[in-house]
């Protein structure tokens with residue numbers, strides 16, 4: 749199995765990749781995509797944290813926050829502390845906070861100067877980029893509508909991971925010679941040869957589009973755990 753074509757459309761968006769290339773170089777792997785929906789419950793929030801505290805990727809990962817709805821101060825946009833990605837890793841603690849949008853309910857326990865935080869306000873379709881070491885968080889949604897973002901994580905093909913071997917999708921340039929991550933089979937090449945068109949009689953979600961490429965096209969066999977067909981890329985969100 750491989751990821752859905754629309755996921756690849758986003759992951760391979762030329763404008764976004766040009767921006768990523770300026771930040772992490774020409775050889776780019778997509779590590780994950782995850783929706784971040786914050787309903788109008790006036791409670792769900794993210795404590796101050798650094799994604800690098802939980803991600804095992806080194807030396808860098810860059811995130812793009814793609815706005816799929818208006819993302820405003822009122823509905824709980826991301827807030828980031830400029831320059832904090834250069835200050836080293838701060839101490840974090842997990843919590844049972846039921847209102848945290850983060851899987852571990854984590855937050856930084858060292859002092860944070862919140863007065864320096866800037867809101868990442870986005871219109872639908874706009875993207876904000878940030879280093880995975882930056883201190884960020886978000887407040888509750890105080891409006892009556894859902895705030896929706898897609899977080900896309902990209903890293904250089906030379907990136908290392910702490911333990912195990914995870915999957916990644918090569919979206920630009922060349923993979924590292926030793927292939928640090930399991931490659932995700934791509935639908936891209938086949939779909940470009942035979943694109944779906946309205947009225948063609950085929951469904952855009954026809955099973956053929958989700959079938960893994962022939963084994964010979966894989967550079968190496970994938971572990972069973974990596975053969976999932978997620979709507980997004982198969983790495984479990986770290987946060």
Ligand SMILES: O=C(O)CCC(=O)C(=O)O
Nearest residue numbers: 784794799849885886987
């Ligand atoms: O969606 C949010 O408001 C916060 C998400 C976040 O900070 C994260 O996933 O690391």
